[in-house]
Amino acid sequence: MTELNAAAEADRALKAKHRTMWSLGDYPAVATQVVSGLGPELVRACGVRRGDRVLDVAAGSGNAAIPAALTGADVIASDLTPVLMEAGKALAAQQGAELAWEEADAEALPFEDGEFDVVMSCVGVMFAPNHQACADELVRVCRDGGTVGLVNWTPQGFIGRMFTVMKPYAPPPPPGAQPPPLWGDEEHVAALLGDRVTDIDARRQTLRVDRFGTPEEFRDFFKAAYGPTIAVYKNIADDPGKVAALDDELAALAREHMAGGGGMEWEYLLFTAHRRVS
Template sequence: MTASTESSTTLSPDMLGLKAKLKATWESGDYGVFAKYLEPGALTFLTGLKLTPGERYLDLACGAGQLVIPAARAGVEATGLDLAANLIAQARHRAAQESLNARFDEGDAEALPYPDARFDVVSSLFGVMFAPRPERIAAELLRVTRPGGRIVLGNWTPQSFIGGMFRVTGKHAPPSPLMPSPMLWGDEATVRERLGTGVRDVTFGRVAYPFEYPFDPAGVVEFYREFYGPTNRAFASLDTAAQAALRADLEAHWAEHNCSAQGTRLESELLIVRATRA
């Protein structure tokens, strides 16, 4: 098999519509700008992958290359895939500026364009958890990882700060009924069930992922509205009064958890999943 055999012709019209909406969502705002404040936690996650030069590494939902670019700098054979064409363009530009041997592909993590057992390490940092069909994500993770290779995921837990932020947003702009909660990827029993017998030596760890911004909670909400696709699209779907209500609730959520008198600083719980491909 040279790639996923799934075709768009096998998808229902409703699922095709949802996928188009998700692509538009992640192409909204500018995740490349948004992710700059997330870099410290992302680099900690990358260090935890313990990649070695020459390893074949795939990062799914790679954004503008926050993990792939530094991995390529370290001599890893690094590939990134993302649904958003604009982010892949940014990532390719960054790699070209540094003359890095990094590959970036626009594509769907539920139907990967890679051969079976292609990669030594496959990761996703709060990325594939937002795909609409977790069973397809699990199947593709297993398919493209070589036997004995490693799968590492960083997923927000249901009780995390970010889990709470999505619940706040969902009260004002409900998600599609076709979309299972992304936070289920942060539940250990659910992850074990999804990966099933395709993996061995599954371990879980919980870490506090840092968020730090030089502006107050109101400024953070505005930053998310401008640059973070899901928040950007949630606001755009509402009328003026409903936008004001969403803004007030999001500002209250950030203010409640803020630990800084100057700017905004807090942590959100992340479930780190590590598994070996059977």
């Protein structure tokens, strides 16, 4: 097998692993019950309006794509995981939203250069392993003067810290993969996009989460519903000591963020920019 073929085969295997991970549990429940406010916020920040051609990259079950479609925009929701898109189609039908769904790899989008007025991703593209490849694709498919908009969890915020807690219990990342929460660092994102964009607006904001009454309720919900957390627990399933330790650490993290009240504030980066006119 040539080096090029070996790399392609490794990439296919990695993407299959990611597809399986996001098929675990019930991510649509996370999207609708916990983080539903993020999508509409991103749509507003991108200024999506009727008639716009919009691409939602790593759209999952449509947290941002469906609100965009409800504005009257012409929307394509793309994702690597068919089971999430099937859930999204059902949610869109319930809300009367009309949009297209297309299976696609965020690192190699099957769309033409400059095809969209708005290219966005809501806590989605951050989980692809090759950050630069994703950034290149986001810019490539956006028209000159169009908008690139992103919502991603910050490294310092609750979800970023959750990934730090889980890291020692997770299998080693593939060679070259970068941590997802780096997409929540404004300097990292600006460097990825480079001088191909202008008018950068990067704001750290918080999502109020009132879904969980106790730290243990948060932990158990994410153990059952959130693919990355499920995958980490599967990795240590044969070691009860590690399972108990991770249980304790996740509950402690949630308890820290619930201090002074039942709700939590989860920090994210809202990042928008315009594709430079060439």
